[in-house]
Amino acid sequence: MPVNTRRLSGTFIRGFCRVRVPCLCPPQPDGMMRHMSDRPRFLYVTCQVGAERAVKAEMARNLPIARPAYGRPGFLTFKLPETHFLPPAFDLHLVFARAVGFSLGGVTGSDYRELARKVWQMLGGRIVQRVHVWERDRAPPGEHNFEPGLTPLAADVARLLQEACPQPHMLSPQAADPAVPARRGDTVLDCILVEPNQWWVGFHQAHTIESRWCGGMLPLQMPAHAVSRAWLKMEEALRWSQLPIPPGARCAELGASPGGATQALLDRGLRVLGIDPAEMHPSVLAHPNFTHIRKRVQQVRRREFRKVRWLVCDMNVAPQYTLDAVEAIVTHPLVSVRGMLLTLKLFEWHLAEEVPQYIQRVRSWGYNIVRARQLQHNRQEICLAALQKPFVRKPPLLKDRRRVKRQHREAAQNPGVAPAKVAGSSEATQANSHES
Ligand SMILES: C[S@@+](CC[C@H](N)C(=O)[O-])C[C@H]1O[C@@H](n2cnc3c(N)ncnc32)[C@H](O)[C@@H]1O
Structure with missing residues (x-):
């Protein structure tokens, strides 16, 4: 061709x-x-x-x-x-x-x-x-x-x-x-x-x-506090992709345990929702900007992702499984994810032939900028970076708009009363650990 x-x-x-x-x-x-x-x-x-x-x-x-x-x-x-x-x-x-x-x-x-x-x-x-x-x-x-x-x-x-x-x-x-x-x-x-x-x-x-x-290659040194070498992988992925993630942004990580990659995100001032049925390292759990949902991603309600704008994924599963799980999240009407860093594990080298199809699939979800690279810190796997540029948030659902209107009406009628939390309040943001 x-x-x-x-x-x-x-x-x-x-x-x-x-x-x-x-x-x-x-x-x-x-x-x-x-x-x-x-x-x-x-x-x-x-x-x-x-x-x-x-x-x-x-x-x-x-x-x-x-x-x-x-x-x-x-x-x-x-x-x-x-x-x-x-x-x-x-x-x-x-x-x-x-x-x-x-x-x-x-x-x-x-x-x-x-x-x-x-x-x-x-x-x-x-x-x-x-x-x-x-x-x-x-x-x-x-x-x-x-x-x-x-x-x-x-x-x-x-x-x-x-x-x-x-x-x-x-x-x-x-x-x-x-x-x-x-x-x-x-x-x-x-x-x-x-x-x-x-x-x-x-x-x-x-x-x-x-x-x-x-x-x-980057002359990266793993910091003393890092709990796994995934710190290096995430740091390299962030530097290579140059995704414009602002400090304070909300990021979800699928396959977060024990937490090296999460630490690289926290080190950049991000708020991280870690999803993994396995235990997180205590030092990660103790971080004020970290929330653990101790479940498989398929068991997590979509509304937990409502405020998430960035998604990273490092699950030790086949690429199709990773892409199925990610697709179910990012194409949901409640969820607006602007950019992603996905690790796709090539358990067999013949899966390398499928990489153009993986890229195509991610594009079909509305990500116009998609690149992939086998990073220096990748094992038999690749990193796929995706970005929506410009980013257009999905409109809130009709029932959410009605709720916001009702809350505004109530606030106007009772000026002394503090307004209730609007859309997107999630239990995940209130507790630091969710045991399933
Ligand atoms: C390579 S490890 C992740 C390393 C991690 N990113 C870090 O920084 O230390 C893969 C993780 O994927 C998790 N995993 C596998 N299937 C999963 C699923 N369906 N949902 C959530 N996590 C999953 C495993 O429990 C495992 O902890």
Whole structure:
């Protein structure tokens, strides 16, 4: 299927989908590779170990002109035809790719200073503002305690590259600091340590939020108070999605126990309704902005969600089950949810093929901006972010409008009496824990 740029693009939450993919269209004047010699013939992709097949399938769908060329677990290259017109800032909308860029080739050797010199040689005269260095994943996340992330070796190599830069004035002082994301529009030298002695060289132009992070990864540290690693997953999801959740907003979490993700939300000043039949950690339960409904989501009355504007979900169930549960909530006439972050567990890798249908299903509920990504802190699962923009609250039901009118009438007749609570008063907001 050819690339359908209209289907693949569109504006998303700040930082997403800014760039179209005109590979089969006439070249765009802005940012086009003008000289044949400037036009790299390969792309690289880094991903979670195990996701390679999913990446190849997505590439075949989204960029059929690219052909798989070289592969190691967690690292792939694709060959492009000579006549491609991919601009420097391209977005292929690959859910399973953690980082993507143009690939120039590999350098090998045991002398790191010599390797650093070769990297700059391979880059040619291209001007870059930033240097991103990261290691290919060694194992699937969680296996033998492996966690994808930025490593001390990568930090050392980044420093070496910065020192070896033939034109140091073009780099900013923080050019190789992974804690400082690249600026939009920066051209970034990418160096992937496929093996400690085999470095792969490429570049990309930073534009989407994830393309500004080194290897698509964040140097996040789990805070001491976090009760589960889901804190990292939620923090990354919030930073990646850039959902415009204001402090004080009401958020419901389906599958909240023991509470790491809830803590990331509470840390941002949100009010959280946690729904889970399992126990919450006592420190989460004690938080004044947290309310627990100790039930399965299917047993919770819809009116509990009346004031909820944001929904997150991390239930350890199949994606269809998650989507059924979420659909029953967000399409209910009493409920107006503006945005969501859903973790979809891919218990089998073949479920990766269903991801476009999952996205389509969420769109059909009225979310015009929907993106998905396998986050650095995701296991065999993906994060789906959805937003209604502009947000239109569903009108209150007729009986609610009548009740409000009656209350206003009564208040006018008895000016000294405090008015009763209007629509949306929920038992959940009055007690800090609901046992089923
Ligand atoms: C991966 S854990 C959630 C981790 C949690 N988000 C955290 O931050 O610590 C999955 C949770 O989903 C809950 N769960 C599974 N099915 C559920 C359902 N139908 N309704 C509510 N929770 C459910 C389980 O009880 C389990 O606690």
